[in-house]
Amino acid sequence: MKVSLKTIVIPVIIALLFRFAFGINSLDSIYSVMSIAFLVGVPVGIGVLTVYLSPLHLVEKPYYKILMPWIPILLFCLITLLFFIEGWGCWIMILPVFLLFASIGGYIGGKLKLRKKKREEDIFVSLIVLLPLIISPLEQWIGSIPGTYKAYTYIDINAPADKIWSNVTRVGEIPESKNKASITKFLQFPRPIKAELNYEGVGASRSAIFSGGLVFHETVLEYEHQHKMTFSIKAYPYEIPSTTLDNHIVIGGQFFDVLNGTYELEKLSEATYRLHLYSYFKLNTTFNFYASYWARWIMKDIQNNILQIEKERAENMVQK
Template sequence: MPSPNAFRRLILPIVIAIPVLFAMLSYGLFSNNIASGLWVLMSLAFLLGVPFVMGALTIYFSPLKWVKSLGYQILMPWVPIGIFFVVTLLVGWEGWACWLMALPLAMVASTIGGLAAARYKEREGNKNERVYLSLIVLLPLIISPIEQLIGKIPGQYKAYTYIDIHAGKEAIWKNVTRVGEIAAAQDKGWFTRMLGFPRPVKAELNYEGVGAYRKAIFDKGLVFDEKVTAYNHQRSMSFTIHADPYNIPSTTMDEHIVIGGEYFDVLNGAYELEPLSNGTYRLHLYSHFKLNTTFNFYASWWASWIMKDIQNNILQVIRQRAESGLPEDRI
């Protein structure tokens, strides 16, 4: 009779391999363009349903002795989730940023699936276990067409940031309208940098006034084409924002979070300069963006964080240059 350690070494790979295999097959189906009308990768059916099933399968195929541990029920489903994410990253199926955003949802869903399967497994003598298992496995496939029938929920959101600058309004405003080249060392956008988003390089404006064209240039080929819609010299400037996803290299951003793409787009922005006291001004920066998913309640949190990180990064560059009193190209 094999020892407990030998038994564990024999069973554990099976317990992990089955949910990982299920996830790989599900990914292939949900990312297949032929079946995109029914099964869509950017859906709750995939982002929640598939991890739920993975957690349930992990616990279902585990020995009852292991399942009796609440810690095992909660944490063990995370192992196949982690392996699946790593494998898809290594083979280039998905990008780091996309999976990082999906990870909290996947971990929660897999744990719920594990807890549900544990309650079922602890009931001895269940004669319909194969039927129940089949229904669980088919759950994402059943939910996805219903989700697509309901349709995506477009929504508009606002990202607001500000910074206080101890400098004259002339020095501040010239750095608002036109931003000279930003060195990599000046980039303080740690969150967007971690996600692999392009960093800001410079902003160009052809003239100051309504109808002017402004280009916000980022590295990796990302360019925002902006048109000034309202202008009050040294007080405020509003502009529309357009990013053409077809002009962004495919290696720049994950296709599911590309700006101007199917799911995420930035609409407009505005700067406002407010005088405070003691020679200090508060520079406000607003932007409006839209999301087009069935899980905007979750995606909007990440999108707001990304937009605020980009805006705070630009604002700190403006403050540094305005307060230094040096020409922008020498900072």
């Protein structure tokens, strides 16, 4: 299968130009990478353009229209990673959307190509490719609708309440070998290191320290000894080094923030307790319907990891 260079190079250049335009800070009131116009419109346009620029005999093959647009998308992804334009974590979350809509664009591009009315189709293709520039200002004018979401986890622990609670309020240094959070580890998110509490009671300050300079500043809002602890959570973006998190998913930033968390200890039997941990987080994008799945998945992965560490330590204290 022979494909001309322009079939791949031109769509990649177009994608990079869009990324540059949508990343200009002075234009963020009308163009934003964190928008449906970019995340859907750009891959659709790239898919249309890729197939439309392809030889007719290849466009006639159904699989070509669906799969060929993935090549410029993957090259675009690789270039942005190599030049640190985007982070690995962002691409893992967004790549399925890009590939899906690039294929949809490829299918549309194939339909236009096979109609063989070059002048009309040239105009249609140009309009589709430029559509994100038209849609984005309207999307930004409508604005995002902030949403609050819950991530709930729990674990059963065979240890007395006092042993469990001592590991809840204060978490000692966690070696890297104990980090079992599969999703966040794969995405290279910060891992938990320790949690410090100055005293047990309402108004107490708790610091949850993660790798990469990420610190959650927590204030205890509700406290029932060995039963319940609710705390507000605040992360300050200016404290987090730029190398720790991609600026589109930085905690406490424009698009994502964690609001509060709660531990609850429930007695199941004389020897077993269930430790509940849930948190509330906020998203502020125009595609919360998609972002919320990833955010909840990541939050639950972090929480499950912490619960597993607390379980192991509490049960070990009993055995000693």
